[in-house]
Amino acid sequence: GENVEQHPSTLSVQEGDSAVIKCTYSDSASNYFPWYKQELGKRPQLIIDIRSNVGEKKDQRIAVTLNKTAKHFSLHITETQPEDSAVYFCAASDYGGATNKLIFGTGTLLAVQP
């Protein structure tokens, strides 16, 4: 089955710096890669996603890149702000395949120091 590894588990940056979170996946059939942000005690919320036919996607200060050959994808947050502090989860699925279920990474706790 699919396995998703996420690194680092914790990340501390100064306000205004960039943050990068990396994930690798094992199933070459995976074709959908969303990222979720979870603030303390709240539900995860989708912040950006990418499909396997795209190499990069941007939304304001957030970008995601995908390398299908290496089977890894990354979340990039530029000009970080204190409100970016949260746990971030990557995930992968074989949408349109046998199942449409997301397999999640173990999460990255991002702390943005003001």
Next chain:
Amino acid sequence: DGGITQSPKYLFRKEGQNVTLSCEQNLNHDAMYWYRQDPGQGLRLIYYSQIVNDFQKGDIAEGYSVSREKKESFPLTVTSAQKNPTAFYLCASSDTPNYGYTFGSGTRLTVV
């Protein structure tokens, strides 16, 4: 509140009891999912359902049961066979063509 509602927000279970967590969505989504969240372990899939009256086990189904009698409802029962049920439980749904999950606000279950 996002179209998917979980209740209760907090739940306390005594040893040997079965408890049921509610998940209701009004998004007309076909698929629904239950995840368990423990510190440092991310989100682990318990059960999922792609369509009414059908569901499949996830990675950690032992000690849990579900039903999907209605499209909008996917309750999770934590049975006495689940030896370590204290965790944060998240329900999600997805409109298959749109890929992404919408999560409920979660139920925090504690064994007392």
